[in-house]
Amino acid sequence: MPSIVVAGSINQDLVIRSPRIPVPGESVIGRDLSYVRGGKGANQAVACARLGATTHFIGRVGADPFGESLIAGLIENGVDTSMTRRDPHAPSGVAVITIDPSGENAIVVAPGANARCDACDIPAALPAGTGAVLCQLETSLPFVEAALRAGRQAGALTILDAAPAPSAPLSDPILSWVDLLTCNETEARVLLGMAPDEHTSDETLADALATLGPATLVLKLGERGGLAWRAGERVRVVPPRVHVVDTTGAGDAFTGALAVALSEGLDLADSLAFAVHAGSLACTVLGAQPSMPSRAQVEQSLAADPHA
Numbered sequence: 001m002p003s004i005v006v007a008g009s010i011n012q013d014l015v016i017r018s019p020r021i022p023v024p025g026e027s028v029i030g031r032d033l034s035y036v037r038g039g040k041g042a043n044q045a046v047a048c049a050r051l052g053a054t055t056h057f058i059g060r061v062g063a064d065p066f067g068e069s070l071i072a073g074l075i076e077n078g079v080d081t082s083m084t085r086r087d088p089h090a091p092s093g094v095a096v097i098t099i100d101p102s103g104e105n106a107i108v109v110a111p112g113a114n115a116r117c118d119a120c121d122i123p124a125a126l127p128a129g130t131g132a133v134l135c136q137l138e139t140s141l142p143f144v145e146a147a148l149r150a151g152r153q154a155g156a157l158t159i160l161d162a163a164p165a166p167s168a169p170l171s172d173p174i175l176s177w178v179d180l181l182t183c184n185e186t187e188a189r190v191l192l193g194m195a196p197d198e199h200t201s202d203e204t205l206a207d208a209l210a211t212l213g214p215a216t217l218v219l220k221l222g223e224r225g226g227l228a229w230r231a232g233e234r235v236r237v238v239p240p241r242v243h244v245v246d247t248t249g250a251g252d253a254f255t256g257a258l259a260v261a262l263s264e265g266l267d268l269a270d271s272l273a274f275a276v277h278a279g280s281l282a283c284t285v286l287g288a289q290p291s292m293p294s295r296a297q298v299e300q301s302l303a304a305d306p307h308a
């Protein structure tokens with residue numbers, strides 16, 4: 001089994017199902033508030049662990065009740081938290097999430113302790129047997145860069161999920177440490193210096209992303225599945241049909257599954273299919289971490305898919 005280090009964010013999600021996502025200035029009466037464990041990094045760590053990988057999480061919570069609950073959630077899922085710090089100088093990260101009846105969401109994050117993650121959180125030596133290092137962009141860039149550099153130096157596969165979209169195109173020092181870059185279409189446009197809503201074909205995005213440096217690129221296409229490419233090889237996978245309840249965390253399930261499959265030695269096409277099915281299954285359950293699928297669920301979904 002591969003060992004995966006996830007260096008990233010961890011949040012307490014405050015989730016309200018609402019008849020619609022409010023427009024600016026509008027108040028909407030929603031349903032009951034749910035407290036759900038989330039954060040892109042922690043979601044991906046839980047995804048990896050449920051899919052069978054030995055998983056270590058590097059990040060920070062506040063020294064508060066949310067922080068204790070978030071760490072307990074990782075431990076319940078079998079994630080190693082020995083490198084997860086309780087920071088007495090900031091509250092735990094919180095995300096306020098509104099979900100509409102179609103399962104679409106709007107998310108605002110108060111980063112709290114996540115913003116204080118720094119290069120010093122990354123140990124001089126990663127755990128023995130680390131096969132992949134997985135980062136996102138919900139923590140500080142020096143932290144992300146240090147984790148990716150440590151992964152490269154340890155001979156691990158380095159993966160950057162460029163979510164949420166960066167405020168500006170990423171600079172070379174970070175991308176030079178990345179073996180596999182993954183993002184959705186909006187994030188891809190921002191990475192390429194385009195307007196987030198500019199109309200672009202998948203192929204245009206793929207060709208442009210290929211110039212950024214990472215050897216392997218994976219575009220998350222939501223309800224259209226995923227597209228992956230590396231030198232001379234381009235594969236597309238369409239998702240299975242599912243009943244969508246909540247898309248929160250679907251991208252994290254996708255990325256965690258991709259990391260697991262590639263570290264197990266699956267080829268690019270099979271890894272992409274594994275990731276697309278994991279992401280689709282995550283849409284069928286309310287909340288981020290509760291929706292991360294098990295290995296058996298993903299394998300069952302793949303077995304039932306006539307395209308797989």
Ligand code: RIB
Pocket residue numbers: 009011012013037038039040043094095107109138248249250251252288
């Ligand atoms: O990707 C979903 C996650 O984004 C949520 O769990 C929320 O915490 C935000 O980080």
